[in-house]
Amino acid sequence: MRKLFIFSTVTFWLVVAGFWLANFFLPLEPPSAVSTIAETADRNFTLSDVALHGREDDCWMAIEVQVYDITAYLPDHPSEPELVLPWCGKEATQAWQTKGKGRPHSPRADQLLAKYRIGKLDEAR
Amino acid sequence: MTSRPTSALVRRFAAPLAALVPPVAAVWWAFPENLPLWRSIAIVAAWAGSGLLVSSIVLMMRETHVARLLGGLESMYRWHHRSGMLAYLLLLCHPLALALDDWLEAPQLAWMLLAPWTQSWPLWLGWAALLLLMFGLTTTFAARLPYRRWRFFHLALGLGVLLGLAHVYALLGGANILLFLIVTTALALGWRLIASDVGAAAHPYHVVRVAHQPGEMIEVLLAPYASALAVSPGQFVLAAFGDGPHYRGCGEYHPFTVSGIEADGVLRLGIKALGPCSQRIQNLEAGVLVHLQGPFGIFLDGTPSRPQLWVAGGIGITPFMAALRAHRRVQPTTLIYLFRSAADAAFLDELSALVRTDPQFELLAEASGRGLPDFPGLLARISQITERDVNICGPMPMVDALMPQLRQLGVAADAIHFERFDFR
Structure with a gap:
């Protein structure tokens, strides 16, 4: 059991070190996120547009003046669906910034979210 | 004296079954559907690992009734070690599988998931729990550590389990299964610390x-x-x-x-x-x-139904002394008593006197020096050895050397009984 402990612990830290090194040697921005933003940068939506997509199988949210279609991500979200689904079709900035017990989402979540951006929220209309 | 003997089935299966309940219940509840492969693996590893940590805590309770229910303290400790180690392996896989899942999205996301400075306190709790488990297990496997210091460092593992459960609670909130794990851990750990370590139940x-x-x-x-x-x-x-x-x-x-x-x-x-x-x-x-x-302990449990062979090495004579002093033998019983030299042999006079008064009792006392005794020669003197139940108490090298000799002579594995008194 002692050998198993040493082997598994060393392997764990080697894999963590591998992820750290990969972070240095690979490009900083995920290319898919960049292209999604670039392609959709000029599309504007109103809150009425967002409100038309308030279902589990068609879920848009407005967060920090951007509009996201997170339908494809919903099954991956760590928390229970009941926490996320009520925000489909709505302005969800507050929920984004204060997920359970007032904590903001992580920088990693920011990066993930960027992939699902489909346009800007037009606040004037 | 009054309690029923623990059956072989209970001795063998009660502790592993108890160890399985929390992880199986947790994985059953949290089993992921329609999620990517590595994310699913991460979730299953986390819940199975957390459940096994709880099992490990329950199995280190030192309470007479719980110990009898779970097949004896020796079996409980064996499964305490096994479930704790398996939990550790699964929990090491948890962050790595999550990172691999992110890697498939974009390699940079993997490191962002692992790097503590990009995270907030719920994930710091997870890291703290894992590092405490790592530290606690490092000291657990440090064989040369004095017992008192070893026991103190072992507390890190208990704290690691609590922080691990706090990590899950902070991320997911109070689901029923999680509350079950937290309450079970708090009760078992509280009992162990207050009733057993502090001695409130003594x-x-x-x-x-x-x-x-x-x-x-x-x-x-x-x-x-x-x-x-x-x-x-x-x-x-x-x-x-x-x-x-x-x-x-x-x-x-x-x-x-x-x-x-x-x-x-x-x-x-x-x-x-x-x-x-x-x-x-x-x-x-x-x-x-x-x-x-x-x-x-369940050594010498119940009334013997077959002739007995007892083997005692050094201080291992004590349980047999208790049995011999309690009552006369109901079955023919041969005691092989091994010691380094006659000057080291406790109770020898009393044992010789018992031979004279109890016709069912036979003593083979042997000074074996510092090495292992001549087991083939000693066992050759035992009549109808395959008809006997064999009970062994002594240092582990002696038990390990004796086992293959007994098996070679045709003694069935389930007729051989011994306990390892190892509390580390």
């Missing part, structure tokens, strides 16, 4: 007499101040010796096998100088307050 006794035996060993006679423990021959107690007029006890609980059970709850304990605390106990005097917990 029974007060006092030292009536101390008899010095050959070979750096004493036999202590203890009488209860209040209610007495219901001890059977073959069992052991955890004893913490206090102070006396000229004696300073080390005050911590150590296991000692009962060597005699007398009227009015009076117990005899055979104590050999094996470590710093048991060395100090050799200077024990009458009047010292002793706290006892237990009894534990």
